[in-house]
Each structure stands twice: as structure tokens, then as C-alpha cells.
Amino acid sequence: MNNIQHWGETLRLLVELAGTAAFALSGVLEGARKKLDAVGIFVVGFLAAFGGGTLRDLLLDQRPFFWVRHVEVLWGVLAICLLAMLFLRSQHFEATLKTIAVPDALGLGLFTATGVHQALVAQSPALVAVLMGLITGVFGGVLRDIVCNEIPTTFSDHQPYAVCAFAGGWAYIGLWQLGTPGWLALLGCLIVTAGLRGLAIWRNWQLPVWQA
Amino acid sequence: MNNIQHWGETLRLLVELAGTAAFALSGVLEGARKKLDAVGIFVVGFLAAFGGGTLRDLLLDQRPFFWVRHVEVLWGVLAICLLAMLFLRSQHFEATLKTIAVPDALGLGLFTATGVHQALVAQSPALVAVLMGLITGVFGGVLRDIVCNEIPTTFSDHQPYAVCAFAGGWAYIGLWQLGTPGWLALLGCLIVTAGLRGLAIWRNWQLPVWQA
Amino acid sequence: MNNIQHWGETLRLLVELAGTAAFALSGVLEGARKKLDAVGIFVVGFLAAFGGGTLRDLLLDQRPFFWVRHVEVLWGVLAICLLAMLFLRSQHFEATLKTIAVPDALGLGLFTATGVHQALVAQSPALVAVLMGLITGVFGGVLRDIVCNEIPTTFSDHQPYAVCAFAGGWAYIGLWQLGTPGWLALLGCLIVTAGLRGLAIWRNWQLPVWQA
Numbered sequence A, B, C: 001m002n003n004i005q006h007w008g009e010t011l012r013l014l015v016e017l018a019g020t021a022a023f024a025l026s027g028v029l030e031g032a033r034k035k036l037d038a039v040g041i042f043v044v045g046f047l048a049a050f051g052g053g054t055l056r057d058l059l060l061d062q063r064p065f066f067w068v069r070h071v072e073v074l075w076g077v078l079a080i081c082l083l084a085m086l087f088l089r090s091q092h093f094e095a096t097l098k099t100i101a102v103p104d105a106l107g108l109g110l111f112t113a114t115g116v117h118q119a120l121v122a123q124s125p126a127l128v129a130v131l132m133g134l135i136t137g138v139f140g141g142v143l144r145d146i147v148c149n150e151i152p153t154t155f156s157d158h159q160p161y162a163v164c165a166f167a168g169g170w171a172y173i174g175l176w177q178l179g180t181p182g183w184l185a186l187l188g189c190l191i192v193t194a195g196l197r198g199l200a201i202w203r204n205w206q207l208p209v210w211q212a
Helices: A002-033 A038-060 A071-087 A090-099 A101-121 A126-147 A162-177 A182-203 B002-033 B038-060 B071-087 B090-099 B101-121 B126-147 B162-177 B182-203 C002-033 C038-060 C071-087 C090-099 C101-121 C126-147 C162-177 C182-202
Strands: none
Touching: A002 A038, A002 A071, A002 A090, A002 A101, A002 A126, A002 A182, A038 A071, A038 A101, A038 A126, A038 B038, A038 C038, A038 C162, A071 C126, A090 A101, A101 A126, A101 A162, A101 A182, A126 A162, A126 B071, A126 B126, A126 C126, A162 A182, A162 B038, B002 B038, B002 B071, B002 B090, B002 B101, B002 B126, B002 B182, B038 B071, B038 B101, B038 B126, B038 C038, B090 B101, B101 B126, B101 B162, B101 B182, B126 B162, B126 C071, B126 C126, B162 B182, B162 C038, C002 C038, C002 C071, C002 C090, C002 C101, C002 C126, C002 C182, C038 C071, C038 C101, C038 C126, C090 C101, C101 C126, C101 C162, C101 C182, C126 C162, C162 C182
């Protein structure tokens, strides 16, 4: 039993690191497209990776932030930025974006679950908890796009992304209210979020458009 | 006497709901103009409606937020977004914007008064309290415009808007320092803010331009 | 000895006021270029002057803000905005920008030192403290550019600016860990930051560009 728990912890850590790296890379690539300098690329990578969780902690009034408790992730993102600047060329961008779609979807699910969990522990109502999960998963990318002076992709590319996190958040709430253990609720949220996101990409789902 | 107080409370609630709806609708319309998807429209509507008060509470370090204490307003904004997407077409936009000018001006006055009041209770100096009122009333629209990748209208359309809230805020301070009861200071702030805003629209007042 | 300390305090205050005025002016000029109205120009000037420190205090969860403790600086920025609108014309802009380069560099060094110091006192790890210093010195300008709907200059003009603050922050950390008194660490940070910034402008240094 301890063995399984140990494996679960390791798996969670792997998803967390892969998700954070995917988020940071999405920022690095957008910074490169916008011709930012080295400082700008690091800031945008950092915002994409930690902006969502930091905003959630600001709103829930919780300290210290994840990246203050685990400074090593800051060094990690710094390393990712440096490596990307040294080795990534523009002809690799599309392949990179396709490759990070999988860890990105898993990260979205995991970060959403973390956000919902923290909000529930802080006694938030269900809808607020789901919104906090959504903010955790999605607003890093929103801040990245705002700094890069673009309308946030999540709000304008008509592909389901935040909606997947929204559904996954409600899955977490449902499992939590059924009294299931935390790791199961987290797994449910992750499967619903990443599953829906995968389906959306595969089947090319589109969000409803305003009939102007 | 109790009867009058009861009517006052009801009136205040009506202004609050109408103002919040007007702010949310301003966000929904701008989201639609920018061709955001359903998720983006909800986020922008939410930012326009609650962004100002949330920023004020972050700055004054107060929790829980209005929309955490009253989750039903979140559902309300969600409903407004859905109804607007179902029934509002682009030929209705101009009429809608004209119609919401009245609840928008009333909401601006009420939200400004609320912000000034909370800052005064938190022992802020007078100028800071007025700024907090201004942030409450105006920065929802500023955040809405930033996410929509536009220079905030309030800062660039040369129509008095924030200035009306600024004057209304000082009216609140003055009445408060004279020792008038809270509802009277609130009423004074609301009349000055909404009155000036109405005059500005009616007489087509323009803010001074930089003589470049 | 007391005499020297007194002179040090006065000098620090002078640098602080000059730096704040330079930051505010940078905002006023950008607001004027973007044709904002009087309200917008004040908001952007205020953001440029106090945005970085306010964001740091939000992240470190510290209240009251600098401009709440010293309301007179708010009146000062208000006065700068009014005077600039009355007397600055577009043919003066370039000369003004050149003139404020010196107090701007000194302000960058001082504000960075303040940020690092506050973060160290709040028990932050070294890298986090340096980031807090960088946020204090640089993010006022970032917020100014975001509100003006531009990619932040610091991230895109390829001139060393944030990097100077980064180096100065590490100088502060090094001196602090050697046990030097606070004023010496502050002086070291200021000399490294402003010195590097001056060299960068003088020698026209460029940050490495992404080899796309």
C-alpha cells in the first residue's frame, strides 16, 4: 500500500514538473514570436508558469507562494529559458507546440485540481472554488498574453480550453462531496480536464460563436 | 421611520443590481465586438462587473470578496452573458449602450461611495479613500479594456467619467467629516457622481486635452 | 558621526524624490504620446511611480502601502502631472527623456535595494528577494506600458534595464550576507545598478537577441 502511495506521489510530481515546463515553454515561444529580449522572455515564461497559481494565492490571501517555498522551480524555469534561447530555432516552434500539448493538458488538469482543492479548504462556495481552479489553470496564459499585448488566446481562439478546466473543476467538487479521498478527486479532475482537452483537439471542437 | 429605512435598503439593492448588470453588459458588448468566444465573454463581463471592487479589496487587504459572500451574483452575471449571447444581435448594441448609460452612472456613484466608505473605515487618509472609491467604480472597466487589448476608454475618450467619481468621492468625504449619517453621505456621493456624469453626457463636456 | 548619518538620510530622501518624479514623468510622457486625457495621464503617472512598490507589497502581503503612509507623494505626483500638462510641449519630450535618464537610473537602484531589503526582512530566499527588488524597480514601467496598450519597453527595446537591477540586487544580497550595515548594502546596490545602467546607455550595450 505504501508502495502505491509512493508511486502516486512520484507520478504527481512528474505531472507537475512536466506541466510547469510546458506552461513556461508556451511563454518562451510567445515571447520569442514577439521579439522580446532575454529579460522579457524570462518574465513571460515565468508568468505563464506561475502566474495562475500566484493570482489564486493573492485572491485567497495565501502565502508563501509556490515558487517562494520551492525556489528550485524558479531556477528550473530560468534554465528552460536559457536552453530554449540557445537551442530552439523558429523552424522548431510548431513541433514544440505540438509536443507540449500533452503535458500542457495534463498540467491544466492538475493545476485546476490544486486550485479547487485550496479554495475548498479555505471554505469557498462550490462555484468560487471552480473559478479558483480555472484561474490557477488558465490565468498564467492570460497574463502571458496581456504582457505580450495580445487578446488572450484562451478567450479568442474558440477552442475549448478553460471550459475543460471548468468541467474538471465540477468533477472535483462532485467527488469531494461524495467523500472520496483527495487523490481520487484529483485524478477525476485530471482525467475529465485532460480528456476533454484531448477530445477537443482531436475532434477539432469549436466553442459557440456569438451570432452577431 | 422603519418603513423609510426599509425603502432605502430596497432602493440601494435595486441600484446595486442594476449597476452590476450594466457593468457586466458593458463587458459582454465589448467582448462581442472583439469576437471573443463564450468563455472570454463571461470573463470580460465578470471583470467589468466585479474587477473594481475586487482590486479595492486586494489593495485594502479585505476578504472575502463581494462575489464570494454573495455567490448568487456570479450566477446572475453568468445568466446575463448567456441571455445576451442568445438574444443580443449587433444591431441592438447601440441601443443597449444608450439604455445602460443610466444604470451605469448610478452604479458608478454607488460603487464609488462603497469604496470610499470601506477605505475610511480602514483608516485611510482622505485622498487615498477617494482613490479607492475611484478604483472601485472605474477599474472594472479598465481591466475589461486591458484584457480586450485596448487603451482603457475611461482614459482616452476625453469624456468625464472617472472625474465624476472623483468629485463624488470628495462629496462623500465632506459629508462624512460633517458627521452626517452613512446613508446621507452615500446619497450625496451618488447624486454628485451620477449628476455630473449625466450633465457631461447631456452637454457633451470634454476633458482638457494635452496641448502637444 | 551623527552629522554624516544625517547627510546620508537627506541624500537618500533626495534620490527617492528625484527617482519617483522621474518615474512619474516617464508615465506622463507616455500617456501624452498615447493621447490620453487628463485622468489617464494621472493614472499612468501614478502607476509608473508607485506600481512597482505596490505590486511588491501585494506579493509580500505588506500594508500600508508607501503612498498610504506618505499621502504627500500622491499630491506631488498630481502636481507633476498638472505642471507637465501646463508647460511641457511635444518639442520638449526628447530633452525631458534625456534629462530624467539620470534620476531614473538612480531611482532604479534605490527602489531595487528597497525591494530586496523588504523581501530579506520577510525571510524570502535570496533569488526571491532579488526578484522582489526587480519587481519594485521595473514593474511600475511594465504596468504603465500595459495600460498604454504596448509591449513593455523593458522587455522589448533590447537595452539593459531590468538586468542592471538584477545585478544590483545580487550585490545587495552579497553585502548583506557579509554582514555589512544596511546603508552600505543599499549604496552598493545603487552603485552597481545605476553604474551598469549608465554604462549600458553610454556604450550602447544590447541584450542578446533570440537567434530565430
